[in-house]
Amino acid sequence: GAGVSQSPRYKVAKRGQDVALRCDPISGHVSLFWYQQALGQGPEFLTYFQNEAQLDKSGLPSDRFFAERPEGSVSTLKIQRTQQEDSAVYLCASKSPQETQYFGPGTRLLVL
């Protein structure tokens, strides 16, 4: 009965570096979401998967952001050529059949 886990919990990157953030959803949850939470703000939707299919990526802020879920379980959010404005907490959530989203602890990304 483990919850959603994310790694790393903290990441410091130099501007221009590529980063990869991992999300392990609750076993059996079909739907997976990524959110970005800037300091002092509520989470904002980035992208959504149903199994391995990325059904909505309308929230991704630029083409430097890329997400995948190749086998329908673990998902990776990749940010290429990081910029300072990418600094935020990145949250992953998986959704139960009862339509409730369960969130991971997040990855705090700091771009210097």
Add this chain to the structure above:
Amino acid sequence: AQSVTQLDSHVSVSEGTPVLLRCNYSSSYSPSLFWYVQHPNKGLQLLLKYTSAATLVKGINGFEAEFKKSETSFHLTKPSAHMSDAAEYFCVVSDHRNNDMRFGAGTRLTVKP
């Protein structure tokens, strides 16, 4: 389109006194509404949810919320605040048809001894 407005960015109460965190929503369809709590360095935890059943929803840790369609509100209440309630609270509206969840900006609850 749907959106959420949390009317207070910061609420401060004394321990043992009632808590009221206000939320108004906008939605074109019958929404699902949620309250989540976020403690420092912890993940978002679901407090309660409304999905078109009873309008008064009871959640964990003594919290409850009432869905008022006429006022488009979903305020969160608790009769008696505890020190452990100090956290950030988010009101969320969801349109189940498209998996779109919109978060409010959050309300920081401070509980004074």
